[in-house]
Amino acid sequence: MLLASRSFCCLGIRTYQLQTDLFSRSIKLSASATMAFRHKNARRIEGLESNMWVEFTKMAADPSIVNLGQGFPDISPPNYVKEELAKASADDRLNQYTRGFGHPSLVKVLSQVYGRVCGRKVDPLTDILVTVGAYGSLFSTIQALIEEGDEVIIIEPFYDCYEPMVKMAGAKPVFIPLRYKNNGNSASSADWVLDPAELADKFNSKTKAIILNTPHNPIGKVFTREELQVIADLCIKHDTLCISDEVYEWLVYKGNQHIKIATLPGMWERTITIGSAGKTYSVTGWKLGWSIGPQNLIKHLQVVHQNMLYTCSTPLQEALAQAFWIDYKRMDDPDCYFYSLSRELESKRDRMARLLQDAGLKPVVPDGGYFMIVDVSTLNVDLSDVDAKQAYDYKFVKWMITSKKLSAIPVSAFCGSETKRQFEKYIRFCFIKKDSTLDAAEVILKNWNKQTA
Amino acid sequence: MLKTTCLLIPKLPLGLPGFEAALSYSKVGGENVVNISLDTSENSINMKGRKSLKLFCLSLQAKMSRPVQSRRLEGVDKNIWVEFVKLAATYSTVNLGQGFPDFPPPDFLKEALVTALSGENHMLHQYTRAFGHPPLVKILAQLFEKLLGQELDPMTNVMVTVGAYQALFCCFQAFVDEGDEVIIIEPFFDCYEQMVTMAGGTPVFVPLRPKAPENGKMMSSADWKLDSAELASKFNERTKAIVLNSPNNPLGKVFSRGELELIADLCVKHDVLCISDEVYEWLVYDGKEHIRIASLPGMWDRTVIIGSAGKTFSATGWKVGWTVGPNRLLQHIRTVHQNSVYHCATAAQEAVAQGFQRELMLYGKPDSYFVQLPKELQKKRDWLVQSLDAAGMKPIIPEGTYFLLADISNFKSDVPDVPNSDEPYDSRFAKWMVKNKGLAAIPLSAFYCGAHKNNYSHFIRFCFAKEEATLKAANDILQKWKQEKTSS
Numbered sequence: 056m057l058l059a060s061r062s063f064c065c066l067g068i069r070t071y072q073l074q075t076d077l078f079s080r081s082i083k084l085s086a087s088a089t090m091a092f093r094h095k096n097a098r099r100i101e102g103l104e105s106n107m108w109v110e111f112t113k114m115a116a117d118p119s120i121v122n123l124g125q126g127f128p129d130i131s132p133p134n135y136v137k138e139e140l141a142k143a144s145a146d147d148r149l150n151q152y153t154r155g156f157g158h159p160s161l162v163k164v165l166s167q168v169y170g171r172v173c174g175r176k177v178d179p180l181t182d183i184l185v186t187v188g189a190y191g192s193l194f195s196t197i198q199a200l201i202e203e204g205d206e207v208i209i210i211e212p213f214y215d216c217y218e219p220m221v222k223m224a225g226a227k228p229v230f231i232p233l234r235y236k237n238n239g240n241s242a243s244s245a246d247w248v249l250d251p252a253e254l255a256d257k258f259n260s261k262t263k264a265i266i267l268n269t270p271h272n273p274i275g276k277v278f279t280r281e282e283l284q285v286i287a288d289l290c291i292k293h294d295t296l297c298i299s300d301e302v303y304e305w306l307v308y309k310g311n312q313h314i315k316i317a318t319l320p321g322m323w324e325r326t327i328t329i330g331s332a333g334k335t336y337s338v339t340g341w342k343l344g345w346s347i348g349p350q351n352l353i354k355h356l357q358v359v360h361q362n363m364l365y366t367c368s369t370p371l372q373e374a375l376a377q378a379f380w381i382d383y384k385r386m387d388d389p390d391c392y393f394y395s396l397s398r399e400l401e402s403k404r405d406r407m408a409r410l411l412q413d414a415g416l417k418p419v420v421p422d423g424g425y426f427m428i429v430d431v432s433t434l435n436v437d438l439s440d441v442d443a444k445q446a447y448d449y450k451f452v453k454w455m456i457t458s459k460k461l462s463a464i465p466v467s468a469f470c471g472s473e474t475k476r477q478f479e480k481y482i483r484f485c486f487i488k489k490d491s492t493l494d495a496a497e498v499i500l501k502n503w504n505k506q507t508a
Numbered sequence: 509m510l511k512t513t514c515l516l517i518p519k520l521p522l523g524l525p526g527f528e529a530a531l532s533y534s535k536v537g538g539e540n541v542v543n544i545s546l547d548t549s550e551n552s553i554n555m556k557g558r559k560s561l562k563l564f565c566l567s568l569q570a571k572m573s574r575p576v577q578s579r580r581l582e583g584v585d586k587n588i589w590v591e592f593v594k595l596a597a598t599y600s601t602v603n604l605g606q607g608f609p610d611f612p613p614p615d616f617l618k619e620a621l622v623t624a625l626s627g628e629n630h631m632l633h634q635y636t637r638a639f640g641h642p643p644l645v646k647i648l649a650q651l652f653e654k655l656l657g658q659e660l661d662p663m664t665n666v667m668v669t670v671g672a673y674q675a676l677f678c679c680f681q682a683f684v685d686e687g688d689e690v691i692i693i694e695p696f697f698d699c700y701e702q703m704v705t706m707a708g709g710t711p712v713f714v715p716l717r718p719k720a721p722e723n724g725k726m727m728s729s730a731d732w733k734l735d736s737a738e739l740a741s742k743f744n745e746r747t748k749a750i751v752l753n754s755p756n757n758p759l760g761k762v763f764s765r766g767e768l769e770l771i772a773d774l775c776v777k778h779d780v781l782c783i784s785d786e787v788y789e790w791l792v793y794d795g796k797e798h799i800r801i802a803s804l805p806g807m808w809d810r811t812v813i814i815g816s817a818g819k820t821f822s823a824t825g826w827k828v829g830w831t832v833g834p835n836r837l838l839q840h841i842r843t844v845h846q847n848s849v850y851h852c853a854t855a856a857q858e859a860v861a862q863g864f865q866r867e868l869m870l871y872g873k874p875d876s877y878f879v880q881l882p883k884e885l886q887k888k889r890d891w892l893v894q895s896l897d898a899a900g901m902k903p904i905i906p907e908g909t910y911f912l913l914a915d916i917s918n919f920k921s922d923v924p925d926v927p928n929s930d931e932p933y934d935s936r937f938a939k940w941m942v943k944n945k946g947l948a949a950i951p952l953s954a955f956y957c958g959a960h961k962n963n964y965s966h967f968i969r970f971c972f973a974k975e976e977a978t979l980k981a982a983n984d985i986l987q988k989w990k991q992e993k994t995s996s
Contacts, residue, residue: 092810093779094748096840097685097707104843109638131630140633140855144621151608151825155590187670187849194848202578219847224578296576333635340634340854342670355577358585362702364674365589368853369825370621 103219107468114453115462121495124452124462126272126426127339128487133392135381136336140374149370156357157185157345158372164379169328169347171386173318181350184357185367189302189331189344192356194220195363196298196327196346199355201226205263210249212469212478214272214300229257230471233274244276244421251285258289264296265289267316270303273428273469273483275421277311280319287319296352297322302331302344305393307423308401317348324349327356332375336392337487341371400425400486406493407486414500418484425487428466432480434503446479455482461499584702588954595939601946602981607757607911609973613823614877620862624855632855639842640668640830641857647864652813652832654871656803664835667842668852672787672816672829675841677703678848679749679783679812679831682840684709688748693734695955695964697757697785713957714742716759726897727904729761736770743774749781750774752801755788758913758955758969760906762792768801776806781837787816787829790878792908793886802833809834812841817860821877822973826856885910885972891979892972899986900993910973913952917966919993933965941968947985 108125115122122129131137143149156162157179166179177183186192193216201207203225209217211232221228231254233247267286269278278286290297299316307313317326327348333339346356385391404421411418411429418429431451438450448465456462466481486493589606596605603610612618624632639645642662649662660666669675676699684690686708692700694715704711716732752771754763763771775782784801792798802811812833818824831841863877870876889905889912896903902915916937922944923937934951942948952967972979 092781092837094683094781096843097681097683099685100682100840100843100847103847104839106846109846112637125635127634129631129634132633137625137630137633141622141625144618144625147612149825150613150618150823151610152606153825154593187853188851190851191849199577199581202580216847216850223847338633340632340636340851342849342851342853352576355581358577358581361587361590362584362699362706363677363848364670364827365699366825366827367670368827368856371853371856 099223099225103223107215107465111452111462111464114456119460120456121461121492121499123484123486123488123492123496124464126485126487127333128337128425129492130337130487130489132337136338136374136378139377140341140371142377143370143374146370146373149373151369152366153369153372155361155366156180157183157367158369158376161185161372161376161379164376164383165345165347168379168383168386169330171383173315173323173347175318175323177347178350182347182353184346184353184360185372186344186346186360187364187367188333188342189300189329190216191342191364192327192329192344192346193217193298193300195356195359196329197221197224198359198363200296200327200352201263204261206259206261207263208254208257208265208295209471210265210267210271211471211474212273212466213266214268215469217266218471226263227261228471229262230474231257232470232474232477233271233276242417242420244271244274244419244423246419247274247276249282249285254285255289258293258295260293262293262295264298266298266300268300269316270301270306270313270421270423272303272424273426273464273466274419275424275426275428277307277313277423278316280314283314283316283319287316287322290325291321295325297326299326299328301328302334303424304330305335306397306400306425308397308404308421311422313423324351327352336375336378337396341375343367343371343375403486403488403493407484407496410493410497410500411484414503419481425485427484427486428481429484430480431482446475448479448482452482459499459503461496580706580708582705584706587702588698588950592938592948592950592954595942596948599942599946600948602978602985603948604970604972604974604978604982605942605948605950607971607973608818608824609822609910610978611822611973611975613821614863616866616877617821617823617859617863621855621859624858624862632858634854635851636854636857638846638851639663640666640852641854641861643861644668644828644830644857644864647861647868648815648830648832651864651868654868656800656808658808660832661835664838665832667831667838667845668857669829669831669845670849670852671818671827672785672814673699674845674849675812675814675829675831676700676783676785678841678844679814680704680707680709681844681848682837683781684748687746689744689746690748691739691742691750691780692957693750693752693756694957694960695756695758695952696751697753698954700751700753701957709748710746711957712742712747713960714739715960715963716756716761726893727902729756729759729904729906729908730764731904732759732761734767734770739770740774743778743780745778747778747780749783751783751785753785754801755786755792755798755906755908757788757909758911758950758952759904760909760911760913762796762798762907763801765799768799768804772801772804772807775810780810782807782811783814784811785814787814787819788909789815790820791882791885791910793882793889794907796907798908809836812837817856817863821860821863822881826860828852828856828860888972888974888976888979892970892982895979895983895986896970899983899990901986904967911969911971913967913969914949915967919989920966921993932961934968937966938968945985945989947982 115124162179162183166177170177197220201224205226206229207221207226208229211230218228235246236248304313317323317328327346330345332341332343382391408418408420416429418427441450446467448467452463452465463482463484467475467479470478596603645662645666648666649660653660680703684707688709689712690704690709691712694713701711718732721727721731789798802808812831815830817828893903896914900918904913906912923940932953934953938951949968949970953961
């Protein structure tokens with residue numbers, strides 16, 4: 056009876072499992088009245104259970120560890136942002152459901168800010184969806200527009216959720232690595248580029264979308280207009296969508312400009328641009344993000360959203376809206392948080408780079424974002440006796456956490472299986488940290504050389 | 509991108525392979541359309557046939573172009589709330605439609621949020637543990653240990669979600685595959701059908717059927733029951749899960765122990781998962797008991813319990829919910845969660861944890877919000893029941909939740925029947941009522957599947973979690989309306 060019902064599935068492995076389940080179940084039945092649920096998880100999540108963040112955040116949770124791993128600030132959000140949430144929490148009218156696709160005052164201000172940035176009219180009701188973090192926007196976009204039979208191009212290294220989300224939608228991720236153009240060591244995120252011919256080769260009739268992340272996590276690359284044009288040309292030629300993860304859009308350093316691919320000719324109609332309150336206002340715990348794009352695409356994201364969580368938190372959206380109004384009004388002023396935060400972070404970036412250089416390392420100085428990757432192979436830490444199957448950077452970070460009390464994230468975690476070996480000598484540091492945290496990191500890095508000498 | 513639509517002529521056979529098909533291409537408003545006409549001889553397309561036709565269309569369409577959106581969105585794009593919420597916002601003076609309180613959450617909860625945010629610890633603005641803020645999962649585990657009479661591990665038996673809505677989504681995504689059937693009891697909270705469909709499953713409906721009450725008595729939600737033979741007939745080897753909602757929205761039914769045992773026996777017999785939506789668990793009246801199906805023999809291992817801070821603490825806008833269940837099931841729900849939203853907002857979780865601390869300390873005592881809220885709501889229920897009865901609408905007294913249904917048959921003359929209308933009568937009635945009387949309610953047909961929308965065409969649902977002033981204003985509208993009818 057059980058076997059017959061699964062006839063449409065691939066038979067080999069599944070029938071074997073069903074047979075063993077049936078066998079063990081009959082034993083259980085005779086042993087007790089309680090029967091364990093025999094059904095497996097749905098196919099869509101097969102193989103997606105592991106998540107490296109779970110492991111690394113647990114390891115770094117020990118307060119004695121200087122945590123430069125997971126990407127969140129330990130600096131305070133600006134006072135006015137905290138005040139707006141305090142105000143919203145005290146307002147009785149904000150404790151119940153708001154509009155599903157986005158709180159009216161929030162989508163209104165987002166349409167103003169992004170209308171200005173994109174140089175076009177953005178309709179607050181049809182061109183915007185508010186989601187639970189940029190993470191939720193990525194999920195809604197992929198669920199709405201990607202399915203079995205599709206291919207999605209992912210640039211490596213990549214924010215790790217792209218791959219499982221594409222797989223969960225039943226599609227095939229197609230990877231293309233950033234490669235450094237100078238032979239030997241690279242000193243800047245700008246040294247890491249896509250090979251245009253290699254990129255063109257990845258596009259075919261099955262390519263539904265490419266996921267772009269600029270400024271880029273983990274390298275910190277800010278794609279130039281020319282680089283974006285190469286991608287745009289291919290999108291237009293192959294009629295491909297572009298999912299543009301721009302959560303670090305305000306964090307670009309001197310000499311660089313964040314350009315929205317959606318503003319390039321022919322791109323608005325095929326691009327979903329994703330943003331994040333957490334990264335914009337240093338409030339990752341608010342978990343609010345948004346997708347912006349043409350109505351004919353956003354409407355499908357809205358369908359996913361209404362079938363997934365329906366509406367996001369009211370007080371948080373209201374507080375965010377008020378914070379955005381404050382900064383929208385001063386977008387011509389250098390004190391606007393969108394610019395002042397990147398100035399604050401630039402000095403932290405420079406300090407982090409110096410610390411690593413003083414320790415004998417060659418960091419890749421990022422043009423944007425708040426991460427920095429560094430090649431640790433020059434430290435010559437021998438971990439060959441540890442689990443050979445694990446990538447070197449995983450082993451290194453675990454060793455560094457336990458023996459140096461400093462945490463980072465292995466960059467191979469951001470790579471597809473074939474590219475992992477290429478990046479396994481790199482680890483990622485997060486530098487949106489208060490001075491005392493960076494001071495503590497400095498102490499560890501200074502002493503590192505002393506201990507190994 | 510060019511869009512194509514594959515037109516399927518329904519109820520045709522599909523022998524595999526090599527059915528006779530005539531293809532034609534045409535442009536429809538700029539979109540390329542593929543027309544396929546097939547030979548008729550039988551009456552049904554089976555699952556295999558449907559799937560193979562889809563694949564056939566796909567391989568055809570891949571050469572040309574396809575709709576931009578994924579197929580999983582087919583049939584789930586409509587949403588009655590979008591329409592009715594808009595109508596209420598535009599026309600209503602008294603909104604008893606969408607289910608949320610118009611009174612504030614209790615002071616202790618609001619204070620908890622304000623305190624959390626004003627403290628020195630600004631890290632409440634940053635990510636917390638993805639599967640649930642530690643203080644919240646710990647207190648939920650403690651509470652449910654008490655309620656279920658069994659040991660719970662906060663890290664593996666509890667997961668926090670963005671409202672109960674997202675908890676439901678995670679359950680269906682975690683367990684429902686194409687070909688799986690999920691039993692849904694009608695009337696049902698409308699998202700169940702949508703979510704099962706989006707997960708590729710087949711919803712199978714079984715209705716609660718009303719029995720006429722004893723002479724002279726008003727109908728109660730307890731008078732609506734499942735037919736046990738009918739329910740049993742819905743279970744088969746394809747049945748993956750049954751969704752239970754007790755207390756039930758929109759009817760207000762609180763399933764009795766006997767009724768739950770009936771469902772439990774079938775779940776155990778057919779080895780089926782139970783998704784138990786218990787968001788209204790504290791809102792039970794007349795001394796009735798909310799029984800948790802997970803506490804019945806054989807059920808813990810196969811049940812996922814879903815709860816809501818929004819309903820528990822009258823704070824629907826906070827969007828904090830949870831799942832409780834065995835690790836064997838929650839592990840898959842965690843997988844969906846970590847690949848969809850990953851973290852939930854921190855501050856609200858901290859405040860809800862504080863709220864639960866208080867409630868656990870006061871459990872069973874008169875000061876407990878879990879005691880006071882149902883007491884208050886019962887009064888409001890009785891008030892609205894009286895009000896509707898006096899006006900000539902026939903209410904069904906709910907045993908739980910903050911909803912009740914009312915039979916509007918006596919008011920049918922105001923909204924004439926339109927034969928051949930696609931829209932169910934109660935939906936047209938509710939729209940007319942909000943536009944002309946300013947009173948918003950939700951038609952019962954919204955809580956039935958497409959095929960059954962006309963089964964009960966003269967009920968509308970009222971939400972009574974409203975301030976006294978709101979309920980009085982509703983009464984004024986109803987009385988005036990009644991007077992207009994009797995004087996005309």
